Amino acid sequence: MLPSIPVPGRGLPRLAAGAAILFLTGCVSVGPQPVPASLNPDAAANSTRALSSRAAPVAWPAQDWWRAYGDPQLDRLVERAGAASPTIAAALARVRQAAALEGLAAAALSPQAGATARAARQLYSENSSVPKPLAGSWQWANDLGVNLGYEVDFWGKNAAAVAAAVGRVNARQAEAQAARLAVSSAVVQAYLQLDYLYAQRDLAEQELHQRTRIVDLVRQRVAAQLDSQAELKQAEIGVPAARGQIAALDEALALTRGQLAALSGQGQDAGEAIVRPRVALARPPGVPADLPAALLGRRPELVALRWQVEAASGEIDVARAQFYPTVNLSVSAGLASLGFDRLVQGGSRTFAAGPLVTLPLLDGGRLRSNLAARSAEYDLAVAQYNGAVLEALRDVAAQLTSLRWLTERVREQDAALAAAEEAYALAEQRYRAGLGNFVQVLIAETQVVAQRRGQADLAARAYALDVNLVRALGGGYRAAVNQVFSEQRYDQSNH
Template identity: 45%
Template sequence: MLVLILSGCSFSDLKPESEPMKISGISAALSSAQMKISPAAWPTQDWWQRYQDPQLDSLVKEAIADSPTLRSAAARVHQASALEAIEGAQLLPNITTDTSVTRERFSSNGTTPAPVKGTWQNVHQSTFNVGYELDFWGKNRSAVEAAIGRRRALELDEQAAALILSSSIVQAYISLQNTYDQIDLAQTLLNQQEQIEELTRKRFAAELGTEIDIKQSQASLPTSRANIAALKEQIDLDKNKLASLLGKGPDRGRNISRPHMLLSDEVMIPTLIPAELIGHRPDVVAQRWRVEASGHEMNVAKARFYPNVNLTAFIGMQSLAFDTFDDHSSRILGATPAFSLPIFEGGQLRGNLDAQDAAYDLAVEQYNRTVVDALRDIADQLSSLRWLKERLAQQSEAVATAQAAADLVNRRYAAGLATYLQVLSTQNSTLEQRRQQVDLQSRAFSLQANLSRALGGGYLPELPTTASQTSPADKS
C-alpha cells in the first residue's frame, strides 16, 4: 500500500498551467453596430441562398460534393474513427484460439521422463485463450475518450473546411458580379464618348469646333475599349478561380453565366453572440474538443504511474499422439494474473506526463487564440458594415452630383458654350464616382458574406458538456 501511495504522489507537482478562457462579450461592437438584433438571426445552414441566385446555390453544392479538400478531410475523419475503434478494443476481453502441431526432440537430460526423453515426438495442442486488463485507474477509458475527442475535432474541421470553401466561392462570385458591373459602366462610358465624338464632328462641320477637339474625342475611345478588354480578361480569371474552387478544370468556368445576386436591404445580428459563439463556429468547437482530448491523454499518462493488472487464462487439449488428442485426460488449462508496478524507470513516466501537461497547455492556448480571433472577426464585420452604410449614402450623393454636372456640361458643349476638356473632366469624374459606388455595393455583398462566415455559417454542433463544466486539469 505504501508503494501505491508513493507511486500516486510521485507526479502531484506536475500540473498544466493554462485554463480555457471564459468568453466575455463584445457589447461595445454590438451597441455601435446600429443594426437590428434578433434571437433568430444566426445564419442558416445554406446561408448563401439569401442572395437569391440559383446558380450560386448550385455552385456551392457542387463544390461541397466534389472538392478534393473536403474529401481529404472526410478521409481524416474515417482514419480517426478507425483509431477510436482500436482504442475501444482495449476495454474488452481479448479472445483467441491457437492450434498447432510441433515436431520436437525432447532432451535426454531434461525434465521430460522416459520413455519420451531423448526421442522425437509430435506435440498436438489446441487452446482457447482469454486475456483482460483490469482498468482500475481508467487508463484505457481515458484513451478511448481522447480518441473520441480527436475524431469529433476532425469532424468539425471538415465542417470548417466546408464553411471556408463555401465562403471562398461566394466571395469569388461577388468579384465576378462586380467585374460584370464594371464592364456595364465602362460600356456606358464608351457609348457616351462615341456620342460626344459624333457631336464633335458635327460641331466641326458647323465651324463651332476645331480639329483638335476631334482628335481629343477620338483619343479617349481606345483607352475605354482597352479598359473593357482588361475587364473581360478579369472575368475569365474569376471564372478560372471559381472552377478551381469547384475542383474542376478551366472549361467548367466557361459554363458559368453572369451572376444576379440581390443585396439584402438590412442586416440583423443575433443576440448573445459571445455566449453562443462556441456552438456556431466549427473552428472554436473543434479546438474545445482538442482541449478535451488532451485532458484525457493527460489522464492516461497519470494512470501509467499505477499498477497494471492483467488476467489471462487458457483451456485446451494437448497430446503426443493424435489418437489421444480428444481424450478427456489430454485437457490442459491455466490462469495467470499478472501485476506490474513501475518502480524505477529513469524519469520516463514523469517526462511523459510533463509533455502531456504541456500539450494540454498548448491546446488550451490555441483554443483561447481561436476564440479571440473569432470575436475580433465578428467585431470587424460589424464595424465595417456600420460605416459602409454611411459611405454608400455619401457615395450615392456624390454620383448624383457628378452626373448632374456632366449633364450640364454636355448640354453646354452641344450649344457651343463649353470646351471638350470640360466634357472630358466631368466624364472622368462621373466614371470614378460610379466605379466607387459599384465597388462599395460589391463590398456590401462581401461584408454580409463575411459576417455569415464569422458567425459560423449556420453550423450548430452538439457541445461537449464536460468542457463547459470543469477542465481536465481540475479533475486530478
C-alpha cells in the first residue's frame, strides 16, 4: 500500500478560478446560426374527419394481430419468421450497438482511474545535463503511480452526449419493432395470397367442369344433327384453356409456398408441407376512438424518427458546448527512484493535483462547421419526421377510404354475379331447346366466370385492406415511455 501523502497548498481560490473561466468563455462566440426546423403540430389535428369511421370505435390492434384470422398454421409461420428473420436479427444487433455506444458516452460522466508501473535499465549521457556520478552510468529507473481524472461537465457537453446516445438507443428499439411488423405483415400477406390462389383454382376447376359439360352438350346436339362440327370445335377450345389456367395457378401456389418457407426462415422443402389456408376474419371494422392523436405513438417508424430528432438535438448541445472551456481535475500519486532498493522509501513519493483548463482559440472554423453540420442534421431529422407523419396519416386515410367503398363494391358485385348466373342459365335453356345459338351461351358463360373472379378479388381485397390497416395503425406497437420533444433545443439568443 502506498504511504499517505499530504496535499501541498490549497490551490487556486474559487473566485480566481471562476473569473478565469468567465474570461475564457467571453472570448469565444458560436456566431450566427440559422433558425432550426420545427415539428409539424397540425397534421394530425387537421386529419380528424378523414380518419373517422362510421363503424363503432374498436381497440388498437394487438401485438399478435394475425391470430384474428384463426389459422394455427399462419400463427406458426409468423412465429418462425420472427425468430429466424435476418431483418429482425440485424435490427436487434443495431439496438445492442447503440446501447454499447450509450455506455461509452456515459463513461465520460464518471471519474477515470488508472495505474502505471515502469522499470527500465537506462544509460545516462555523459554530455547531457545529468551530473556525475549518474552521467555515463547504467541505472534502473522505476516508477509506480496511480492517476485519477475527472472532467467537470460545466456546460453539459457530456450529459448532452448521453442524451443523444439514449435517443439513438430508443430509435433503434423502435426500428426493431418496425422490422418485426414488416416481417409479420409480409408473412400474412403471402399467406393471404396463397388463400386467394386456392380460391382462384377452385374457380378454374368450376370453369373446367362447366366447359366440359358444354362440350358434352354440343356433342349431343351434333349427334342429333342440330349443330355442326364448327360449334363443337369452338366448344372444345375452352377445355384446354381452363386446364392451362389451372396449371398456371398450381405454379403460383408452389412459388408462394416457397416464399412463405423463406419468410419463415425454413428451407424450400418446408413449403411442400404448407397446406391450404383456413382463414376467417374475426376483427370488426372500425378505428380506435383516439385516432389520429395517438397514432404518433403507435407507429414504430414514427417513434424511431422522433427519437432521431431528440438525438440530433443532443448533438447540437454537444457541438455548442465544445466552444466553452474544458475543465479536467487530475490527481496522481506514486513512487519513483533510481534502483530498486530505494523505491519504497518515503523520499521516493510523488504527488500532483490540480485543474487543467483548455479552450481552442484558433481552429480554422472547425467548431462552427461542426455546429452547422449538427444543426443541418437536426433539420433533416425534423423534415424526415414531418414527412413520415404526413405519409402515415395518408396511409391510414387511404385504407379507411378503400374499406368504405369496398362495402359498396361487394354489394354491386354480388348483384352482378346473380344477374350473370341467371343470364347464363337462360342462355343454356334456350340453347337446349334450340331457340338460341352457341355464341350466346359462350358470352353468358364468360360473364359468369368474370363476375366470380371479381367476387374472389374483392374477398381478397378485404383481407389485404385489413392487413394494411393493421400495419398503418402500428401493428400493436405502443411507445414504452411518453416522449416529449422540443421543437427547439438551444437558445438562439446565445448565437
